[in-house]
Amino acid sequence: MTAEPAVAVRGLTKRFPVPFTRRLISAVEDVDLTVNRGEVYGLLGPNGSGKSTTLKIILGLVWPTSGSAKIFGRDSGEVHSRDSVGFLPENPYFYKFLTGTETLRFFGKLCGLHGEQLHQRIIDLLDLVGLTNAREQRLATYSKGMLQRIGLAQALINDPQLVVLDEPTAGVDPAGSRDIRDLIVDLRKRGVTVLLSSHLLGQVQEVCDRVGILANGKLVREGKLEELLAIENQTELVLENASEDLVKRVQELARDANARLVAQRRSTTTLERFFLDATDE
Amino acid sequence: MIRVLVVIAAILCFGAVRLPLEQKIPAQDRQLTLGLREQIGQLGFAAALSGFRSIVADIVFIQAHVAWERTEWARVLLLLREATTLQPQSIMFWDMAAWHMAWNASAAVMNDESQSLTVRVRKQHQYFDLGKDFLERGIQYNPDNPRLYEAMARLYQQKYEDHLHASEYFAKAAALPGAMSYDRRFSAYELSYCDGREREAYEKLRALYDEGEKERLPTLIKRLKFLEQKIDIPQDRRIPDSA
Amino acid sequence: MRRTLAIASNTLTDLTRQRVFYFILIFALILIGSSVFMSRFSFQQELQILKDISLGTMSILTSLLAILATARLIPQDIEDRTAYTILAKPVPRYQYVLGKLLGVLGLLVISLFIMSALFFAMLYTREQTLLSEAMRQYATAPREQLEDALRTVRAAGLKIDIAQAIGLLFMKASVLAATTLLVTTFATTNIFTVITMVFVYFIGHLQEIAREYWLQQTGNGWFTHLFLALVALIFPDLQAFNRVDQVVAGHALSLGIFTQTTLLGCFYIAVYTTLAVVMFYGKEL
Ligand SMILES: Nc1ncnc2c1ncn2[C@@H]1O[C@H](COP(=O)(O)OP(=O)(O)O)[C@@H](O)[C@H]1O
Numbered sequence: 001m002t003a004e005p006a007v008a009v010r011g012l013t014k015r016f017p018v019p020f021t022r023r024l025i026s027a028v029e030d031v032d033l034t035v036n037r038g039e040v041y042g043l044l045g046p047n048g049s050g051k052s053t054t055l056k057i058i059l060g061l062v063w064p065t066s067g068s069a070k071i072f073g074r075d076s077g078e079v080h081s082r083d084s085v086g087f088l089p090e091n092p093y094f095y096k097f098l099t100g101t102e103t104l105r106f107f108g109k110l111c112g113l114h115g116e117q118l119h120q121r122i123i124d125l126l127d128l129v130g131l132t133n134a135r136e137q138r139l140a141t142y143s144k145g146m147l148q149r150i151g152l153a154q155a156l157i158n159d160p161q162l163v164v165l166d167e168p169t170a171g172v173d174p175a176g177s178r179d180i181r182d183l184i185v186d187l188r189k190r191g192v193t194v195l196l197s198s199h200l201l202g203q204v205q206e207v208c209d210r211v212g213i214l215a216n217g218k219l220v221r222e223g224k225l226e227e228l229l230a231i232e233n234q235t236e237l238v239l240e241n242a243s244e245d246l247v248k249r250v251q252e253l254a255r256d257a258n259a260r261l262v263a264q265r266r267s268t269t270t271l272e273r274f275f276l277d278a279t280d281e
Numbered sequence: 282m283i284r285v286l287v288v289i290a291a292i293l294c295f296g297a298v299r300l301p302l303e304q305k306i307p308a309q310d311r312q313l314t315l316g317l318r319e320q321i322g323q324l325g326f327a328a329a330l331s332g333f334r335s336i337v338a339d340i341v342f343i344q345a346h347v348a349w350e351r352t353e354w355a356r357v358l359l360l361l362r363e364a365t366t367l368q369p370q371s372i373m374f375w376d377m378a379a380w381h382m383a384w385n386a387s388a389a390v391m392n393d394e395s396q397s398l399t400v401r402v403r404k405q406h407q408y409f410d411l412g413k414d415f416l417e418r419g420i421q422y423n424p425d426n427p428r429l430y431e432a433m434a435r436l437y438q439q440k441y442e443d444h445l446h447a448s449e450y451f452a453k454a455a456a457l458p459g460a461m462s463y464d465r466r467f468s469a470y471e472l473s474y475c476d477g478r479e480r481e482a483y484e485k486l487r488a489l490y491d492e493g494e495k496e497r498l499p500t501l502i503k504r505l506k507f508l509e510q511k512i513d514i515p516q517d518r519r520i521p522d523s524a
Numbered sequence: 525m526r527r528t529l530a531i532a533s534n535t536l537t538d539l540t541r542q543r544v545f546y547f548i549l550i551f552a553l554i555l556i557g558s559s560v561f562m563s564r565f566s567f568q569q570e571l572q573i574l575k576d577i578s579l580g581t582m583s584i585l586t587s588l589l590a591i592l593a594t595a596r597l598i599p600q601d602i603e604d605r606t607a608y609t610i611l612a613k614p615v616p617r618y619q620y621v622l623g624k625l626l627g628v629l630g631l632l633v634i635s636l637f638i639m640s641a642l643f644f645a646m647l648y649t650r651e652q653t654l655l656s657e658a659m660r661q662y663a664t665a666p667r668e669q670l671e672d673a674l675r676t677v678r679a680a681g682l683k684i685d686i687a688q689a690i691g692l693l694f695m696k697a698s699v700l701a702a703t704t705l706l707v708t709t710f711a712t713t714n715i716f717t718v719i720t721m722v723f724v725y726f727i728g729h730l731q732e733i734a735r736e737y738w739l740q741q742t743g744n745g746w747f748t749h750l751f752l753a754l755v756a757l758i759f760p761d762l763q764a765f766n767r768v769d770q771v772v773a774g775h776a777l778s779l780g781i782f783t784q785t786t787l788l789g790c791f792y793i794a795v796y797t798t799l800a801v802v803m804f805y806g807k808e809l
């Protein structure tokens with residue numbers, strides 16, 4: 001059991017019929033993918049590249065045309081493969097007539113929780129996602145970011161070993177998006193496996209251990225982030241308080257060693273970091 | 282796609298399996314539903330059978346009542362026929378229909394001075410017959426309910442003045458569960474007016490009399506005394522005078 | 525079981541927060557309430573008309589409620605993607621479908637309960653009024669005449685048969701709900717479901733006749749024969765549950781018929797729900 005990876009996808013192909021024609025469109029094409037226990041795996045790719053479809057197959061919501069998907073060694077077709085899984089769908093939508101607390105209670109019951117244990121879990125999770133104040137509000141009054149957070153809370157209700165997040169940061173403002181990334185990092189620290197998808201590469205870059213890149217349903221690249229992005233024959237130096245003189249000497253050293261200085265510029269912050277610093281004050 | 286075919290096949294199989302079950306549960310009014318269609322057409326038929334029937338019948342009945350208040354007799358007859366066809370299990374509809382014909386409409390034609398007496402009498406009898414007709418059909422549909430037999434007995438008694446039939450129908454009513462307590466008595470009273478049936482009537486009345494104080498009503502005693510005289514019951518077997 | 529109940533109670537909450545439920549319920553209560561006035565038109569047998577109108581209203585509106593409430597349940601969940609979140613939990617699909625159906629049945633119980641409460645209250649009050657009127661009218665008449673009069677009123681009043689007939693109305697509405705659930709697993713739009721169910725409703729009430737003609741083999745052409753057979757085999761016999769007319773007209777509903785009909789209803793519900801589950805297991809979200 002321990003040897004099984006958290007998620008194992010083998011030769012996965014999914015074709016959807018095009019309505020009113022006899023053609024099929026291929027959403028996922030022969031994908032092999034492994035998510036190891038305890039890692040954060042990012043499934044990246046542009047819109048329509050097959051990320052959501054892959055995740056839905058893993059969760060048993062859609063069946064593969066061919067190939068297989070397993071969670072902790074159990075086939076996704078089995079109900080019990082989802083015993084220890086939390087899922088946040090893309091643009092989640094819950095029952096508008098329930099309050100935050102009621103929503104979590106409902107999903108908790110679906111996971112077989114009840115009584116005091118469930119009650120405590122709800123309080124903890126509302127606190128974790130910062131919705132304690134809004135807990136008695138109907139979901140109809142929640143903003144997009146709040147819905148995303150209650151969605152995260154329901155994904156975590158059964159204290160899952162694997163959390164699957166479809167576009168968790170899409171449509172959320174930078175502060176919310178940072179909170180979500182912090183939460184993912186926190187989950188990893190606790191040994192929870194996270195599988196997430198995103199078309200916003202920059203936003204997930206810092207949290208993913210490994211990424212897979214999907215394009216037109218095919219997995220075109222997979223690996224550790226730094227390895228994928230490293231340019232083999234280049235090294236970056238970032239200096240603080242460097243004098244003009246020091247910079248000149250470094251350039252000379254480089255020339256002497258037959259290396260070429262490719263770029264030299266003032267460091268800038270990202271716009272996102274700038275925004276976060278500004279709104280934090 | 283295969284799944285859809287399997288499900289359709291399953292529905293058909295289920296249909297075949299449940300068929301004997303459905304046949305086993307006695308339908309409330311099979312012959313009636315078949316008869317209904319001839320009378321009210323496809324659309325009304327469908328509506329009538331789909332849970333709207335009682336309501337449609339009630340509305341028709343209320344219309345008949347309104348027509349009666351306006352003394353539109355032909356319309357009353359038509360609407361009452363419709364109401365009883367729609368809801369033949371309603372005793373009240375048959376009873377009221379017969380009453381409107383035999384009592385109200387018949388009285389109205391008798392009062393119609395523009396017609397000659399012979400015409401009026403003939404018409405009056407036609408209305409009696411219409412009333413009888415309603416009751417006969419009502420009894421066909423509801424053979425176990427004493428109310429319509431009682432109504433029929435009253436019709437014979439008061440309109441046709443046919444005491445033998447009246448007695449017969451009161452007796453039929455008396456034999457059914459839920460009969461009025463007077464049915465048995467009335468049957469005997471009516472019989473006491475029939476020539477040649479005096480002995481039988483006497484026996485019945487006497488039996489009632491012997492049942493105790495409850496049955497010893499003034500009319501019963503009067504009829505009993507009348508018969509004792511008529512068929513010469515020996516003095517010692519007659520009922521006492523001061524009853 | 526807990527999961528099914530959680531889904532059922534959630535479905536019930538969802539349904540009771542929808543306007544159409546209140547619309548239908550209030551409409552029903554108005555009709556039942558007004559039956560008192562309508563029945564005044566008919567002198568004498570006002571209790572019968574009161575019962576006819578009230579029970580007829582209950583029959584039609586609970587059927588309508590069953591169809592409308594069930595028609596959008598699952599499609600709406602799929603459209604809103606709430607079904608994703610639910611089925612991504614360790615919830616077997618049959619429990620999901622069962623929970624939805626139970627939610628609707630709960631709604632039907634609640635609405636029939638409210639309607640019956642009003643109806644019984646009115647029937648009881650009118651019955652008491654008529655009884656005391658009869659007492660006054662026959663105060664001087666012999667005792668047995670009074671008793672006959674009282675008996676006539678009581679026979680038309682509140683009796684256990686009525687509760688049984690209402691029980692069968694519930695069975696009919698439940699059968700319609702289960703059928704609607706099955707149709708939604710085929711259907712692509714709500715309109716399609718509702719139109720199909722309106723057909724099922726009407727043809728279901730005529731099924732008995734089609735079945736009779738079919739089984740009697742009254743020498744029609746093979747086409748008519750096939751048509752009648754299909755109607756008899758596909759559609760549920762809804763008329764079997766319409767014992768209301770019979771009861772109102774004063775014909776007793778035997779316990780045997782009541783039980784048999786109830787069992788038949790359970791059988792229908794079980795089969796249609798199973799088929800809906802089978803269809804739903806093949807459905808991709
Ligand atoms: N239920 C479906 N029916 C038909 N085509 C679908 C369905 N779901 C997804 N697709 C198609 O599959 C492709 C991949 O979609 P998706 O997995 O949602 O992409 P992503 O999540 O990467 O944006 C798209 O071309 C989409 O149109």
Ligand SMILES: [Mg+2]
Pocket residue numbers: 048051052053090166167
């Ligand atoms: Mg997507």
